[in-house]
Amino acid sequence: MSVLSEVENNLIVEIKKSVDYLVGDNQASLPEILLEKPKEKAHGDFATNIAMQLARILKKAPRHIAEDIVENLNKEGANVEKVEIAGPGFINFFMKEDFLSNIVHTVLSEGEQFGRSKVGNGKKVQVEFVSVNPTGDLHLGHARGAAFGDVLCNVLEAAGYDVEREYYINDAGNQIDQLAVSIETRYLQALGKEADMPKDGYRGQDIVEIGKKLANEYGDKWENEDRSKRLAFFREYGLDYEINKIKTDLDAFGVHFDNWFSETSLYENGRVLEAVHYLTDHDYTYEQDGATWFKSEQFGDDKDRVLIKNDGTYTYLTPDIAYHKDKLERGFDKLINVWGADHHGYVPRMKAAIQALGYPADKLHVSIIQLVNLFEKGEKIRMSKRTGKAVALRELMEDVGKDAVRYFFVMRSNDTQLDFNLDLARSESNENPVFYVQYAHARICSMLRNAADQGYDITDDFDASLLASEKEQDLLKQVAAFPQAVVEAANREAPYRMTQYAYDLATALHSFYNAEKVINEDNVALTKARIALMEAVRITIRNVAAIIGIEAPNEMK
């Protein structure tokens, strides 16, 4: 699926007519005709390898097939100026001069909508991401997942999918009991009492603060209270505090969720029990060593997994199966989970569960986010200098700013490890891709301000066919490529393609800027056309920046 321009569609239709004529009855095995945009300008505006693809079917040499296709091609109808056959059998198309000029009008009229398409067909996709345990701060790995998930959602929305963002709050289970006990310890310490942090307690600064806060608000009230009541209260209080902190941090990072889903709610409304019953009723469980096991191996997992431990409590998997059952029943066409690399081993058992629940395994797609390493002055940083703990998202944002953090985290494919270069993110120069892209936008704004001072208006009529220089054509091609770039990023669930696109567009702009002047007193018609072009580029940069979730500033300070 793709969004092709009218020109491309037209060309494909004409090529197909020619090919149909050649192959006659062999229709069934006919490969799809694809156009590529050659890297080399000498190879034309578009190229197709259809002749090579047909070689096997027609049992003829690719170059001969290409000749036949070209012979039958309606060049006029396809808006083609010149056709060449090259290499092993590529057909290269050189389009008539003005084939790109419409794009400026398109962008100006579509504005914020430019780049959006309907290829997603309104399909319902749910993306569950971040879902960090509410027991501490958001760290770098989480932040990468947050940026990835959020930009992925933006891309999917732009491509016409109906997207829901969800955060799964692990507010049940051992780690929350541990949170309550850790808070208790800090609370007692805040009151000046002797209390030791348990071995696997949470030692973060935030827990110390919760302890102090409780001591200030309640004095020794909870010290004398029954311990189970005390822990129950601390548990709720701590959860509330941690979740709010996570929300605040994500908010500052520009990440917002449609739905915060509580694990506890699954217990309260009987969904966990229901899921266990479902599996048991379908004979997907058995008892062994005092525990209840899920037969995940028959669905492709390495081994079977425990659902109910021999102490009667559930493993993490059990409510998670109930959670996915719930998600599936909410009617999404596709579920995407964004998980850290340390969870990849968990994928087969979750996919097994999806199948056991009666759904195809590919209903769920898990995007694994590889590790992040921080570098400063060429050295790997393991701990924050300030806190002595793992570096928190908040700290990183204060250091280099939200935009740099977002951009750097989505800049690389999610399945490669990421080296985050702090010096680079801080630097205000062309080495820093965020500034490079933002500068392109600011630069255009500056030109447009100057143009306005001289009495030009971006709504003036213009003749787009005047935009014929090499740099202008390059810019037009880049702009025209945006809708397809969005679709490809969506199809491949690869948001990093948006940062690459943004960078390439900025490069074309800067290159144009250094080669040509926009405001040219001797040529008013050309000036008007270039102003329109600049506005079209500005809109495109702003739109891609919006998808990445960074600012498109009017000036650089």
Add this chain to the structure above:
RNA sequence: GGCCCCGUAGCUCAGCAGGAUAGAGCAAUAGCCUUCUAAGCUAUCGGUCGCACGUUCGAAUCGUGCCGGGGUCGCCA
């Protein structure tokens, strides 16, 4: 040991629904500001695509086997 990710220029990475001479950025070198923002541009230098077989008219891309780096293998979450 099983499974997952990675291995492409000195460094960081694209390219991997097979296609033309493997691309960017940084670093290095040489240039461009009486001209709309030099936070910019232009050019040069730089690569046995980890290795070996195989499939193919054609392999960085697909398959198999090795080698190297990282991650992960709990009745934790």
